[in-house]
Amino acid sequence: MSSADKNLSVFNTNGLPDISKKRFAILVAEWNSEVTERLFEGAYKTLVDYGATPENIERGNVPGSFELTLGSQWFAQRPDIDAVIALGVVIQGETKHNDYINHAVAQGITNVSLKLDKPVIFGVLTPNTMQQALDRAGGVHGNKGDEAAMTAIKMIGLHENIL
C-alpha cells in the first residue's frame, strides 16, 4: 500500500522550493584546489540554475578540509545564511592523515548542522586517486559539487514542509 492510499502526509523532496531569496555559503578547501575549484563551479552553477541570485551566494576559502568544520560553523551561525555547502577533497593513501581528516570533518559538519539547526552539506570527496577525484568533479561521474548544491536546496524545501 502506498503512502497516498494510507492518506499520510509525506514530507519529501519532490517539489523544489523557491530559493530566489535564500542565502547560501559555499566553503572551499584550498588543498587539491584543481578539484575543489571544479566542485565550487558545479555547486555555484546549480544554485544559480535553480533560482539563487549571485548576490545571495557567498564563498569562503579554508586552508584544508579539516578547517571546513569551523568555517561552516562561522557561516551557519549567521541568521541570514540558510544553508552551507562544504567542499573538499581528501585523497586516500597520500597520507595517514586522511582517515582522521575524513572522520573529523564528517562528524564536525554533522555537529554544526545539528547545533545550528540548518543544512550543512558534506561535499567532501574521499577518492583513492586524483583521477577518481577529477572524475567526480565534472568528469565521467558527474560533479559532486552539483549534488551538494542540490542536497542543500532539497533540505531547505524539506525544512519548509516540515516546520
Ligand code: DLZ
Ligand atoms: C595535511 C593535509 C593532508 C596531508 N592532506 C589533505 C588532503 O588531502 N585534503 C585536504 O583538504 N587537506 C589536507 N591536509 C590539510 C588539512 O585538512 C588541514 O588543513 C591541516 O591539517 C591543518 O589543520
